[in-house]
Amino acid sequence: MNSSSALDKIVIIGGGFAGLFTGINLIEKGFDKVIVFEEHKTIGEPRHCAGLVSEKALKMFNLYEDDFVINTVSRARFFSPAGIDFEIEGEKAIVIDRVLFDRFLAEKFESLGGRIVYKRVDRPCFINDTVKGVYLDGDEYCEADLVVDCEGVHSGCRILPMTGLSPPETLLHATQFDIENAFVDDVSHVELHFGREVAPGFFLWLIPLDEKNVRIGVASSDIYKRPPDLLWKFMKHGIRRDMFTIANVKYRFGGLIVASGPIGKTYTSGFLAVGDVAGQVKPTTGGGIFTGGICSIAAAQAIAWAHDYGEYSEKTLSKYEMLWRHILGREFKYMLLARKFLLKMRDHEIDELFKAIRDSGICDRVGRKGDMDLQFRTFMEFIRSPRVTLKILKIMLRRQ
Ligand SMILES: Cc1cc2nc3c(=O)[nH]c(=O)nc-3n(C[C@H](O)[C@H](O)[C@H](O)COP(=O)(O)OP(=O)(O)OC[C@H]3O[C@@H](n4cnc5c(N)ncnc54)[C@H](O)[C@@H]3O)c2cc1C
Numbered sequence: 001m002n003s004s005s006a007l008d009k010i011v012i013i014g015g016g017f018a019g020l021f022t023g024i025n026l027i028e029k030g031f032d033k034v035i036v037f038e039e040h041k042t043i044g045e046p047r048h049c050a051g052l053v054s055e056k057a058l059k060m061f062n063l064y065e066d067d068f069v070i071n072t073v074s075r076a077r078f079f080s081p082a083g084i085d086f087e088i089e090g091e092k093a094i095v096i097d098r099v100l101f102d103r104f105l106a107e108k109f110e111s112l113g114g115r116i117v118y119k120r121v122d123r124p125c126f127i128n129d130t131v132k133g134v135y136l137d138g139d140e141y142c143e144a145d146l147v148v149d150c151e152g153v154h155s156g157c158r159i160l161p162m163t164g165l166s167p168p169e170t171l172l173h174a175t176q177f178d179i180e181n182a183f184v185d186d187v188s189h190v191e192l193h194f195g196r197e198v199a200p201g202f203f204l205w206l207i208p209l210d211e212k213n214v215r216i217g218v219a220s221s222d223i224y225k226r227p228p229d230l231l232w233k234f235m236k237h238g239i240r241r242d243m244f245t246i247a248n249v250k251y252r253f254g255g256l257i258v259a260s261g262p263i264g265k266t267y268t269s270g271f272l273a274v275g276d277v278a279g280q281v282k283p284t285t286g287g288g289i290f291t292g293g294i295c296s297i298a299a300a301q302a303i304a305w306a307h308d309y310g311e312y313s314e315k316t317l318s319k320y321e322m323l324w325r326h327i328l329g330r331e332f333k334y335m336l337l338a339r340k341f342l343l344k345m346r347d348h349e350i351d352e353l354f355k356a357i358r359d360s361g362i363c364d365r366v367g368r369k370g371d372m373d374l375q376f377r378t379f380m381e382f383i384r385s386p387r388v389t390l391k392i393l394k395i396m397l398r399r400q
Helices: 003-007 017-028 055-060 098-111 227-237 289-309 314-344 347-360 363-369 375-382 386-399
Strands: 009-013 033-037 052-054 069-079 085-096 115-117 121-127 130-136 141-143 146-149 171-180 189-193 204-208 214-220 248-258 271-273
Touching: 009 017, 009 130, 017 033, 017 098, 017 289, 052 055, 052 289, 055 085, 055 289, 069 204, 069 347, 085 098, 085 347, 085 363, 098 115, 130 146, 146 289, 171 227, 204 227, 214 227, 227 248, 271 289, 271 314, 289 314, 314 375, 314 386, 347 363, 347 386, 363 375
Parallel strands: 009 033, 009 146, 033 115, 069 189, 146 271
Antiparallel strands: 052 085, 069 085, 121 130, 130 141, 171 214, 171 248, 189 204, 204 214
């Protein structure tokens, strides 16, 4: 980047993962006037994330520290509605404390010279159809050469539509309980439970924190099946009820999971959208740390390139979308297809598919060759088994 970069002022809306990581990447690229506006009084709260992320993703982002790691897991067990299960033993995933993690990001950002201002952005400011800054609550104005929107989805995606871009289509309500005094038989595996009674339109997850503490969460697409009710029902009557006989809920939290994949367009003149607000979340699992991280890096790269070109126009910023779609476009496409397929499946079909997977003997290979972050690869490993492929085809034909 050329030296006049010192003059460019970048405003970031939101001090969550995407905002802080984009800020860090921008400073590392040479931008020295990067301001993050955060509407809450502290970073990392309110908490909503389960905190499960692949170790390799955090190491790749250069963000790995032991301090915020709660547990390490390497196996995932998948349960069908009738309790038919299969297990994948694969790469290491870590459970992180999201509050500590976000605060670590904030400290890193500030230690590099970034500024965090605890104020709420009210709206963007336009000059000749180009975003040229933001108005804060109280009509205070902050000018900028470029605005990066990382507002997430929990505040209602307010700013994004004001620029003419469309927010994510599908948001699922999720609830999580941190449970103490649970009987955790194995701290190295997470569980995913599927079915219309357990988790309509998504899945229920169990993440061990240690031998006695477990994080249980669920998202639901059925407005009549509320996530907290689903969790209580699972704990009292589900197939893992023995875990919870003397357990109690220590902490309860939740949030909105983006389940519709990326929005159609993530840039306009003087403005980029990154992270949850741009729908850059895995539609299969709701995980947004890996995908949001890749897009934060792409955003910083595209901004540096646009700076060198001499303008933050719609044309130069389109490079951002080219970059992240180049890396993740196929992933999002196939994860969305997988989600749509799962949504159409009846419970007995999920049972049939899980049985086919378990009996196919493919799980070992999927564990070795699959990838938690790049799920297309995992999907391709599954369909190497003729038994699994045949089952998928049969279910698809029934759905025609
Ligand atoms: C229940 C649940 C479980 C999850 N579990 C996982 C998981 O295990 N692994 C994983 O990878 N991902 C998980 N995710 C997804 C992950 O939490 C998100 O993808 C990630 O945190 C998104 O980061 P973000 O910065 O885009 O948005 P956010 O983290 O929502 O940050 C947005 C920030 O912007 C601020 N803000 C909003 N509007 C304004 C404004 N107008 N002015 C100033 N500030 C503003 C907000 O206060 C907030 O701090 C989960 C999500 C949910 C809901």
